[in-house]
Amino acid sequence: MAQSRSTADIVLPVQPFVFPSFTTARHFGQAGRTKSAAVVWNRRYARILTVSDAVVVFTAALVGHAAWFGLEEAKLRVGPFAPTYLIISCLIGLAWMLALQAYRSRDARITGIGTDEYKRVVNATVALMGTLALVSVVFQIDIARGYFGLVLPGGTAGLIAARWLLRRWLQMQRRKGKYLSRVVVLGQPRDVRYVVNQIGRKSRAAYQVVGVALTGKKRAWLEVNGAQLPVVSDAETVVEAVARVGADAVIVAGQTKGGSRYIQELGWQLEESSTELILTTGLTNVAGPRIHARPVEGLPLMHVELPQYTGARHAFKRIFDVVVSCAALLALVPLFAMLAILVKKDSPGPVLFRQERVGRGGRKFLMLKFRSMVETAEDDLAGLLDQNEGAGLMFKIQNDPRITRVGAWMRRYSLDELPQFWNVLIGDMSLVGPRPPLQREVDSYEKRVHRRLYIKPGITGMWQTNGRSNLSWQDSIRLDLYYVENWSLTGDLIILWRTAVQMVKPLGAF
Structure with a gap:
């Protein structure tokens, strides 16, 4: 009769971890297409x-x-x-x-x-x-x-x-899924999530993330904004995974184990299949034109230009502001007259609404708008604070009872903001810049957020063309700081063009 064995004597075979993408091609759709x-x-x-x-x-x-x-x-x-x-x-x-x-x-x-x-x-x-x-x-x-x-x-x-x-x-x-570069994002889960999020935010991005390669603990999936991305490999087997899923590039997110030597060897291995290697710099608020690579005896140095807050470029920006605001004020006189009549007939009170805002360097000024709320709007605010739907320090309610009928229509198409061309003409504001804040918002700023006050606030800006009231407070601050650090005259022209498009097809305005 065979002797019984205790459970402690039983040795179970170790099952190696197998990344699901290596065995199940259906996760990638066109994984069998040509590399080129x-x-x-x-x-x-x-x-x-x-x-x-x-x-x-x-x-x-x-x-x-x-x-x-x-x-x-x-x-x-x-x-x-x-x-x-x-x-x-x-x-x-x-x-x-x-x-x-x-x-x-x-x-x-x-x-x-x-x-x-x-x-x-x-x-x-x-x-x-x-x-x-x-x-x-x-x-x-x-x-x-x-x-x-x-x-x-x-x-x-x-x-x-x-x-x-x-x-x-x-x-x-x-x-439609065409003309996209299929990429695998490599790095720690936190860094990979950030890169995938940024790619997903930009509808014009040229990349399609077909999988991620994670360092550290092995897992089958990585959840990003409710979606499950397949983990196709770890850092050691990423080259084989790239070949299997038919990726065109590998994006390295953040620091990796092995540092520059690992990146160099990874580049050599990817070179054989003509797969592109893309590195993130970690300089999340620095635009490309401010970054210049300069090798010194094999040492790749990255020079980052300082932001410009004075000088010739700001002089040109001011000249552009004056010329455009003058032309706009003259051209919009008939529209101003029509809107003034509509505001006056719709509800009692003044045509223009004046509100104290904080400008460049903390200087206060009176910002002009066509009145879009009832005359007692400021007094009624206290009773609505518990219904605030705005992000962070901003107060917003989607169906604000203080907004008039004409006001709702004007706000949808940003027509109530047009008198701010006068603020631009007299130098309180610029055509493009950060959102003009209230004093109570400035009083609650963290130290870094005060950089928003380094340049003049704008009638429009990156916040206007990237979601407006739909933005979170953090995203609003991030966009304003990015603009302050990286503004350019060409960028201003593009923002103005996108603002014009937004006025025709409004998004996030309430």
């Missing part, structure tokens, strides 16, 4: 941009020629040569295309998202203008300045418009 798909669509989109640029550039040159010279065979004397302006137009078109290529305005890393694409188009055009001016002076060529005054600005506007239209088309394709 991202490269293929990048090249295809670059060809589309090249054709579009060529059409715009040569059309601008030919239209400028027809508008300035008509059907005449105008000639330009260049030493012993006398080429026609038609030939000159073609040469300018070719030079313009070369400039756009030299400034890498069709680089896959900047097309379709952000402002760098537009900046490079403008910089290439400015460089071309400077080169033409220099050539004309050095060789004493008498160029018809009016002709170039038509071609170059018109062509620049056309290039930016064409890029914007193509970007809209690209975004539509990406919403």
